[in-house]
Amino acid sequence: MKNEARQQNGYEKLVEIYLNHHKEGELLLEYIELAKKAINFENGFISYIEDQYYEVIQSSTLNNKLKSGAVFKTCDTLCEEVVINGKPIYHCKLIDTPLYNLPGRAYLDTESVIGLPLVVEGEIWGTLTLCSTSESDEDLYLNNKNFLDLISMMVAKIIQNHKLRNKLKASENLLKMGEEFLEIATYKRFLNNDQVESTSSFFDIFNIPPIEEGKMTTAVANMAMSKVIDADKLLVQERYERSKTEDVPAFEYRIAIANNKVKWLRHKLKYVGESGYVLGVIQDISDLKQTELKLKSKNEELEQFAYATAHDLQEPLRTITGFIDVLEKKTSENSRALGGEERQYLNFIKSAATRMKNQIDGLLDHSRIGRRKEKLSININLLLSDIVEDLQQKIKETSAIIDIADMPIIKGYKMEMRLLFLNLLTNALKFSRRGIDPHIQVRCKEEDVQWVFSVKDNGLGIADEHKERIFKIFIRLKPREDYEGTGIGLAQVKKIVDLHNGDVQVDSKLGSGSTFRFTIKK
Amino acid sequence: MRKLNCVLLIDDYHPTNVLHTIAIEDTKRVAHTLAFTDAEKALTYLLNIEDEQYIKPNVIFLDINMPGMNGWDFIQEYKKLTADKKSDILLFMLSTSTHPDDLDKADKEEEVKGYIYKPLTTETMLEVIEKYFEH
Incomplete structure (x- = not known):
C-alpha cells in the first residue's frame, strides 16, 4: 500500500473507532493498536503523570507484559524528557543514547522509542509511548508523525473527558451522600412538560419504585403527588401552581406511607424561569x-x-x-x-x-393564653379604644397622653391581643419618670408577611442587662413598694407574641424611655 | 321579712364551712345553719326525716370537688330521694371552679337551682333569700 493511501486509511479508521466505541478503555486500546500498526512497533501504552509518578492506564504489549495499573517513577522511564519538555521524542536506536541504561527501557527490551505528550489545556497529563524491540526506520516515523500527533491529541481528549466524568461522578456521589445523610432530595422540574429529573433519594423519601436516575416521567411525579394526604393536598397543589411563576418558601405537609403512618416533609421551590425549570428541595422532617x-x-x-x-x-x-x-x-x-x-x-x-x-x-x-384555638379578625383601633377607656382613671391620674396612629385589622386571638396591649400600655403608664407626664405612642407598620407594632413611652427605660430578663415570668426590676405588679405582664406579652408566630423586643436606654416592638404574622 | 329555718352546707374543708356559716348568720335571717364535711353523711341526714334532730333545710349549698362522694355523685343520689324528702329544698352548687364543663353540667341538672362562686358572702345569701323566698 502506498504511504498516502495508508494514511488516508488511518484517518478513516481513527474516526470509525471513535464512532464505534463508547467505552473509554476500549477506545484507548484501539488507538494504541492503530498507532503501533502505523509504524510497525510491538508495544504501546498510555500513562498518566502524577507528581513524580507515571501510571499506566491502558497498554498493548507483547505477551501482555505491561499491564494497566503499573506505576513507575517518571525518572526511570524513557519519557521523562517528554514530561519535562512537552515535546515528542523519537530514538531509532536507543543503544546509542544514555537512556539505554534506564530500568524502564529494559522492562520491554526496548531498542527504539516514540514518546508523545498528552496535552490537556496546555498541561501535560500523560504520555503515549510506543516501543519496538528492534531498531526502527526513521522515515516511517517521519511519514507518520502527523498521524501519531493526531492520535495523541484524540487520546488526550478522551482522558480529559474521563477525568471530568470521574470528577462529576465524585461530586454526584458527595451530593448523594449528603442527601442521604440529611434525608433530603433535590430535583428539577421542567416547566414545559412537567418532566422531573431527580436523584435517587427522591424515591426513598416518597417510597416509590426507583426509575433510572435522571429519567423520571410525569407519571412518577403524579405518583409522588398521590401520596400526599388528603388534608394537605390543597396546600401542595397551591404551592405547585405558585412555583410556575415564582419562588415558593419552605412549606410542610404529610405523605402517607405504609401502616397508616405519615411522613412529614418540608419542601422548598426555586423558580428558574429563564432556564425553563423549577428546582425543588424536599426534606424528611418526621423526626423533627x-x-x-x-x-x-x-x-x-x-x-x-x-x-x-x-x-x-x-x-x-x-x-x-x-x-x-x-x-x-x-x-x-x-x-x-x-x-x-x-x-x-x-x-x-x-x-x-x-x-x-x-x-x-x-x-x-x-x-x-392560646387555649381558644380560633383566630378572628380583630380591629385594633376598636381594641385599643376599649383598653384606653378601661385605663381612663389611670390616664387621668397620671395626666398621660396616649397617641395612637391608625391601626389595621388583623387576624389573631382576640382575648390575647387585648391582654398584650393592655399589659404594654399599663406598663408604659406605670413606669413613668417622676415629674414627667407619660407620653405614649402606639404605631403599626405593614410588612410583607407581618405587622410590626410599637409602643413607645418616655418613662424610666430599661438597662441593657435587663432587656432579656424582663420577658421571663415573675421577674420584677422595681421594688414592690414603688411599683405594684406581679412580674407576669411581659411574660404574657412574650407568650402572646409567640402564639402569633411573632417576635418581641425592646429598645431602651435607662432614663429615656422604652419602645416595645412586636410582630404579628399575617 | 321572711326568715329561713335552715341552710345546709356541704364542703369537705371545715374552715370554709365555718366561714360560710358566719356569712349566713350575719344575714340574721336564717335560724339554723348545718354543715357537713362528708357528702355521704349529709345524704344520710336528709334520708332520716324521722330523726328528732332533723330540721328540713330550705337551701343546700354543695361543693363540687370533694374526696369520696363529690358534688356530682351527691346529686345522683339526691335525685333518688322521694318528693317528701326534697320538696321545697333549693340546691345550689358552691364552687371555686370556673371550668366551663362544671358550669354546663350544673346548668343541665334539673335539681341544681344555681351556681355560686366561693366564698359565699352575706350579700350573696341575702340575694338568694330575696330572689327565691320573698314572694
Whole structure:
C-alpha cells in the first residue's frame, strides 16, 4: 500500500473507532493498536503523570507484559524528557543514547522509542509511548508523525473527558451522600412538560419504585403527588401552581406511607424561569416533627399543671381572705377592737394575701393564653379604644397622653391581643419618670408577611442587662413598694407574641424611655 | 321579712364551712345553719326525716370537688330521694371552679337551682333569700 493511501486509511479508521466505541478503555486500546500498526512497533501504552509518578492506564504489549495499573517513577522511564519538555521524542536506536541504561527501557527490551505528550489545556497529563524491540526506520516515523500527533491529541481528549466524568461522578456521589445523610432530595422540574429529573433519594423519601436516575416521567411525579394526604393536598397543589411563576418558601405537609403512618416533609421551590425549570428541595422532617409534638404535649402538660395548681391555690387563699374580713368586721363591731400593732399585722396578712391573689390570677390568665384555638379578625383601633377607656382613671391620674396612629385589622386571638396591649400600655403608664407626664405612642407598620407594632413611652427605660430578663415570668426590676405588679405582664406579652408566630423586643436606654416592638404574622 | 329555718352546707374543708356559716348568720335571717364535711353523711341526714334532730333545710349549698362522694355523685343520689324528702329544698352548687364543663353540667341538672362562686358572702345569701323566698 502506498504511504498516502495508508494514511488516508488511518484517518478513516481513527474516526470509525471513535464512532464505534463508547467505552473509554476500549477506545484507548484501539488507538494504541492503530498507532503501533502505523509504524510497525510491538508495544504501546498510555500513562498518566502524577507528581513524580507515571501510571499506566491502558497498554498493548507483547505477551501482555505491561499491564494497566503499573506505576513507575517518571525518572526511570524513557519519557521523562517528554514530561519535562512537552515535546515528542523519537530514538531509532536507543543503544546509542544514555537512556539505554534506564530500568524502564529494559522492562520491554526496548531498542527504539516514540514518546508523545498528552496535552490537556496546555498541561501535560500523560504520555503515549510506543516501543519496538528492534531498531526502527526513521522515515516511517517521519511519514507518520502527523498521524501519531493526531492520535495523541484524540487520546488526550478522551482522558480529559474521563477525568471530568470521574470528577462529576465524585461530586454526584458527595451530593448523594449528603442527601442521604440529611434525608433530603433535590430535583428539577421542567416547566414545559412537567418532566422531573431527580436523584435517587427522591424515591426513598416518597417510597416509590426507583426509575433510572435522571429519567423520571410525569407519571412518577403524579405518583409522588398521590401520596400526599388528603388534608394537605390543597396546600401542595397551591404551592405547585405558585412555583410556575415564582419562588415558593419552605412549606410542610404529610405523605402517607405504609401502616397508616405519615411522613412529614418540608419542601422548598426555586423558580428558574429563564432556564425553563423549577428546582425543588424536599426534606424528611418526621423526626423533627415528632420531637416538636412531644415537646408541645409536654408543654401543654406543664401548662395544665400550672393551671391546676394555681386554681387549687385559690380556694385556701379565699378562706384566708374570708377570715381576715370576718376578723376585721367582728373586731370593729364590738368592744374587742384591735390594738395598733395587731391591726398592722392584720393589714400585712391582708396585703400578702392580696398579692398572692393577683399572682395566682395572673398565672391563671397566663396559662389560659392560646387555649381558644380560633383566630378572628380583630380591629385594633376598636381594641385599643376599649383598653384606653378601661385605663381612663389611670390616664387621668397620671395626666398621660396616649397617641395612637391608625391601626389595621388583623387576624389573631382576640382575648390575647387585648391582654398584650393592655399589659404594654399599663406598663408604659406605670413606669413613668417622676415629674414627667407619660407620653405614649402606639404605631403599626405593614410588612410583607407581618405587622410590626410599637409602643413607645418616655418613662424610666430599661438597662441593657435587663432587656432579656424582663420577658421571663415573675421577674420584677422595681421594688414592690414603688411599683405594684406581679412580674407576669411581659411574660404574657412574650407568650402572646409567640402564639402569633411573632417576635418581641425592646429598645431602651435607662432614663429615656422604652419602645416595645412586636410582630404579628399575617 | 321572711326568715329561713335552715341552710345546709356541704364542703369537705371545715374552715370554709365555718366561714360560710358566719356569712349566713350575719344575714340574721336564717335560724339554723348545718354543715357537713362528708357528702355521704349529709345524704344520710336528709334520708332520716324521722330523726328528732332533723330540721328540713330550705337551701343546700354543695361543693363540687370533694374526696369520696363529690358534688356530682351527691346529686345522683339526691335525685333518688322521694318528693317528701326534697320538696321545697333549693340546691345550689358552691364552687371555686370556673371550668366551663362544671358550669354546663350544673346548668343541665334539673335539681341544681344555681351556681355560686366561693366564698359565699352575706350579700350573696341575702340575694338568694330575696330572689327565691320573698314572694
